[in-house]
Structures are given as C-alpha cells and as structure tokens.
Amino acid sequence: MTTWALHDDAVERLRASYAAIPAGAPVRLAKRTSNLFRPRADAARTGLDVSGLAGVLEVDSEAGTAQVQGMCTYEDLVAATLPHGLIPKVVPQLRTITLGGAVTGLGIESTSFRNGLPHESVLDMDVFTGAGEVVTTRPGEALFDTFPNSYGSLGYATRLRIELERVPGFVSLRHVRFDDAGLLAKQIAAITESGSYEGRVVDGLDGVAFAPGEYYLTLATWTDQVTESPSDYTGQGVYYRSIQQRETDTLSMNDYLWRWDTDWFWCSGAFGVQNPLVRQVWPRRWRRSDVYHRLVGLDSRFGIVDRLDRRAGRPQRERVVQDVEVPVEQTAAFLDWFDEHVGMRPVWLCPLVAQRDWPTYPLASGEVYVNIGFWGTVHVGPEAPRGPTNRAIEEQVHALGGHKSLYSEAFYDRDTFDRLYDGAHLAAVKAEFDPDDRLTSLYDKAVRDQ
Numbered sequence: 001m002t003t004w005a006l007h008d009d010a011v012e013r014l015r016a017s018y019a020a021i022p023a024g025a026p027v028r029l030a031k032r033t034s035n036l037f038r039p040r041a042d043a044a045r046t047g048l049d050v051s052g053l054a055g056v057l058e059v060d061s062e063a064g065t066a067q068v069q070g071m072c073t074y075e076d077l078v079a080a081t082l083p084h085g086l087i088p089k090v091v092p093q094l095r096t097i098t099l100g101g102a103v104t105g106l107g108i109e110s111t112s113f114r115n116g117l118p119h120e121s122v123l124d125m126d127v128f129t130g131a132g133e134v135v136t137t138r139p140g141e142a143l144f145d146t147f148p149n150s151y152g153s154l155g156y157a158t159r160l161r162i163e164l165e166r167v168p169g170f171v172s173l174r175h176v177r178f179d180d181a182g183l184l185a186k187q188i189a190a191i192t193e194s195g196s197y198e199g200r201v202v203d204g205l206d207g208v209a210f211a212p213g214e215y216y217l218t219l220a221t222w223t224d225q226v227t228e229s230p231s232d233y234t235g236q237g238v239y240y241r242s243i244q245q246r247e248t249d250t251l252s253m254n255d256y257l258w259r260w261d262t263d264w265f266w267c268s269g270a271f272g273v274q275n276p277l278v279r280q281v282w283p284r285r286w287r288r289s290d291v292y293h294r295l296v297g298l299d300s301r302f303g304i305v306d307r308l309d310r311r312a313g314r315p316q317r318e319r320v321v322q323d324v325e326v327p328v329e330q331t332a333a334f335l336d337w338f339d340e341h342v343g344m345r346p347v348w349l350c351p352l353v354a355q356r357d358w359p360t361y362p363l364a365s366g367e368v369y370v371n372i373g374f375w376g377t378v379h380v381g382p383e384a385p386r387g388p389t390n391r392a393i394e395e396q397v398h399a400l401g402g403h404k405s406l407y408s409e410a411f412y413d414r415d416t417f418d419r420l421y422d423g424a425h426l427a428a429v430k431a432e433f434d435p436d437d438r439l440t441s442l443y444d445k446a447v448r449d450q
Helices: 004-019 074-084 099-105 142-146 181-194 239-245 253-257 267-271 276-281 289-302 304-312 328-341 388-399 414-420 423-433 442-446
Strands: 056-060 065-069 086-088 122-129 134-137 155-166 170-178 204-211 214-223 248-252 317-327 347-353 368-379
Touching: 004 122, 004 155, 056 074, 065 074, 065 099, 074 086, 074 099, 074 253, 099 155, 122 142, 134 142, 142 423, 170 181, 170 239, 170 253, 181 204, 181 214, 181 328, 181 347, 181 368, 204 239, 214 239, 248 253, 267 289, 267 368, 317 328, 317 388, 328 347, 328 368, 328 388, 414 423, 414 442, 423 442
Parallel strands: none
Antiparallel strands: 056 065, 065 155, 086 155, 122 134, 122 155, 170 214, 170 248, 204 214, 204 347, 317 368, 347 368
C-alpha cells in the first residue's frame, strides 16, 4: 500500500514537473507503457512526473470501496482488492490499463452490461488541472461529468475513490453458439434485462464473432461451487480457442479477469506465440499485452512488416484497430456490413449499458449497446495512409446511431467531431479549468495526433 504522506509528496513532484514545462510546450505523462494506438511523440523520459502515483492507498473491505492513485494499473489494483474478496465493478481486460486512464479514456469489460463503464463507479476524485491545481470533484459537477472521454485534455486524475464488488473465488463459464447475428442480439438484450439465462444468474457477458454464422456468447457466473478443475490459459492453452472447443469451463476469478491479456485477445498470433512450439520457449512472463504492444511499437518504428509486404509484392496495409459501440438492435447490421467491407475476424462483442448521461461520450443512458472490437490490418494499397477503411467504419457506426472510442486513430473533420462528442461543452469546461490552454485539446489529441 502507498501511504498518504507518499501520495502528497508525489502530487508535489507532479506540480513541480508541470511548472518546469515551458509555456507552449506539449504536456504529456512521463510513463513508459500505453494502451493507446495513436501515433505519439516519445514521452517516456519527459513530461509530467507521475512516478509516485501508481499505488493503492487503502481498501475499505467493510464499505466496499478503495482509494486509488490515478496511475495504478488494474493489475496492481486487483492484486490489492482480491484478497479482500473484492474487485472493481468493471475491470478492463488488459493488465496495464490504469484506473485514471480507464476513467478519462473509457474502459469496458464483461460486467459492463450491468455496471456500465469504469467511471460510473467513481465516487469522487482529485484531478490535476491545466491551471496547475488539484481539484476534488464529484458526480454532478462539471469537471467530474466531463472528465470521461477527455483523454487528459482537462487534466489527470491523481486519486480516485471507487466502489468495489464482492466476488467469490471462481467463475463458471458457458459458451453458447448462435448461427444468426439477429438472434444473438436479441439474446443479449434479454440477458441484459433479466440478468439471467435459462434460469441461471449471469454476472459477466461478452462474446466473439468468429465468422459469419458463427457467434458465441460467454456467460459468466460468479461461484464458489466448483465442479471441475479450473482451466489455466497462461500455459499452452489459448483462451479464445476454448470458446469454440467446449461448452462449459471454470476459471479462478483472477484468471477470468486476465483471460484476454495473456494472448492480447487473439493478437499474439501475429508473433507466433500461439504456435505450440513457439509457446513452449516463449517465457510465460512475456505472455502479456504490454509485451506485444511494445513489439508492435518496434514494428511501427522500423517498418518491418511493410518491408516484408513490399518484398512479397503485397499491397500496403492499413491498420484497423478500433472499438465501436452500436445499439444492440443494430449489431447484426454492423456485423454484416463489416463482413462485406472489412472481413476481419475474430471480432469481440461486449454489451454495455450506461448508467447515466455523460456529455463527452453521449450514449443514451439505460439503452443496450454492443461494443465491437477489431484489431489488425487490411491490405488496401497506396491509399493506406489516408485510412479509407477506418473512415468507412466511422461513417457506418454513426449511420447506425453508435459511437467510436478514441484510443486509436480517428479521421473526423472538426465540425463532425464536435457534434459527436459535444465539443462546445468540453471547450467550456476546459476554459474554466485550463484557462491558459496549456493542455492539448481532445480533437488535437484524437485526430491531429498532437
């Protein structure tokens, strides 16, 4: 645990590092890891000193709450809460996502169909603003309500008090196949409304679209009644493949929370890690999303895949790494369009229901959406730098009444962006808490890569 005295010292170092940045210079976090997929200048050794803001301050088991520093990873947060039989209400799927990052940049996981998004279980938080001040803010206040999906354009969370959920030690899984995307969507809506499937409680809900006509929902039930030996997908087994291979499964709670991290969903296959021979010699400690992310960074830096494609005579690739949310009734329409125009598989499906309205990411509260995640590349030729596939996805998502997360590349013009993400309201709040406009605006971060 980090002590409050150490926390106060860390905040003072943050203030000092901010004061040392010249006016007009970009303000970035000095952190080595990131789960963003936008081009960024290397800020690993410069910028805001947040080195002392990565811990858990306290866990109140009786109240079911935790005081957490903003740069604390969910891996460390879960390690502190799970011994108390508690977890955050939403635990994003990758270990190195930080609590502050999930709140300012949105996060999602299988409990989002009943618990919403990570920021919706925040009770209060301290934000280091562009004015160089630490402001304590709560639900209903402008800074708090505008903070989700602001990506650092309003400031950075230094401390958050969050609600936790009590859990047992294990998770029972059922993998249910659907041949029709429309029926899949109807079942998502039914489970979300009832909280159960065939008379059994559903605590976690997500799914995978492997191919047209092959869709699975994974129904998770928290349990202490273990009837089979828990599986371990940190070894030779690959979790996502098990979805097609077995109807039921059991995982420890810890392994369930990180089931997608070991193979970065299915993206570890690009590095050969799912090959049994490679997997035997690939160190277990390197079977992590942050390791794969660094490998992608090296490829982007040196253009290794592009060189191999040119040598083989293959068209230039466009990176298509996106998460979008569409209304549940439009899920089948989007998947059909995606199959025809993009063709990338597998695709992750994660239902969510926003618990209230949030101005900068205006999902309709109480309505069921499905997050659809797809991460890879498509061969498009010389048009690749213009992002034709990503632009088409943006148009289709919003034609269907959905929204797109901003952790990756975006191509909107300014007017469209402001209309979709309530730019006028965000600008007004930014002017109040960053009067000298020292922090990069959301549009400049998300679209102009500044």
